[in-house]
Amino acid sequence: MESVFISGLGMIGSSLARNIKRSGQHVKILGYDPDLANGEFLIREKYVDELTTFIAGAETADIIFLCGPVDVIKRQIKQLGTLNLKDHVIVSDVGSTKSEIMMVAHSLVARRITFVGGHPMAGSHLTGARSGRDNLFAGAAYFLIPTTTDHAGVKTIQRLLGKADANWQIVTENDHDLFVGAASHVPHIIASTLALSALQTINSTDIDAKLVAGGFRDTTRIAAADPDMWTAIMDSNHTVILEQLTQFTDELMKMKTAIAQRDEQRIHQVFSEAQAIRKSID
Structure with missing residues (x-):
């Protein structure tokens, strides 16, 4: 069974979980959030299968989504570089800026870890797991910045979120x-x-x-x-x-x-x- 770890279970992270679940794929979703209420809500609603720590979730996952604020994402990418990740793990984020995140992610790419910068242009002023929606990404631009020429990580993310109806856009971090x-x-x-x-x-x-x-x-x-x-x-x-x-x-x-x-x-x-x-x- 494929394992997906989502760190940060607010509006965007919980919406990712909702869409991965509704895709009907054989996936186990692990979740982590410093606000336990977010995780407990998603467990009750059966959008997340198990709550875990950041380290445990990252080291057991096939795909990792980093869904915190930009400064937290950069810190977590650095932490991932010190962990015993799976050989073929794919890491992505949802940060609202990309240049600094992609620069920090070079440390993962140097270890032959597939990193795909991501940013769904969706959301609102609301926060927390309860504000997530199945249709949050429908019609919205979802930017992806790959670090490999074969776009393997891109294809995996698009497959997992196949039911999201996002408007996928492959761009550079500068643009x-x-x-x-x-x-x-x-x-x-x-x-x-x-x-x-x-x-x-x-x-x-x-x-x-x-x-x-x-x-x-x-x-x-x-x-x-x-x-x-x-x-x-x-x-x-x-x-x-x-x-x-x-x-x-x-x-x-x-x-x-x-x-x-x-x-x-x-x-x-x-x-x-x-x-x-x-x-x-x-």
Whole structure:
């Protein structure tokens, strides 16, 4: 029987477990999470077969998924390099940045251990095993960065998650980090700073903040996500994020200038171009 070890049983890790179970393959799922409640919930729901320690799970697994924050993933990869892993083990992760993780994973590749960087572009502001879903990855981009030319690890991951209906994308770590910086990381900063800025203004009025309209709620929804996870992301992708923040603030200052000058033509042009871009990705 094939053994899969999932370290980190929050939204993403528990959704992996759900999808591997529903695939109907002859697989035993081992799980580890520092929050015992996550593991106990998945045991009760029969998505995980056995809870174990990180070391025991890693050393008995055929496939390992590292599903913690980026800083934890990097630390665990280093730890895997000291363990007695199976000869043909496949290791993957779900970290939101890839360049630093792939660099750390070179130590495993040097030992002829197959490592596949991974990142499913799925999730929400919710956390914990109870927030996992069977359909979390359906239609979502799932990025994979292989370290072998035969893509053996890629094929195994895609087989295990065959029922997930993910949109598989093979990319480089550099392209990945540029893309997620623009599509995820900078938007999260914008949402968070907008929430802070707007609250200062709203609190200066006599109007209840809970009366804000849908536009504000939609724009700031992701600001409710896990601060620990996002702090690690900011550190791991800091070079890309800083460059893209400079680009964003340049555009913001251009818009501020147009408003100050009451340049209706320029304001309308920005809104029209933004509208077209937003419609093009639906």
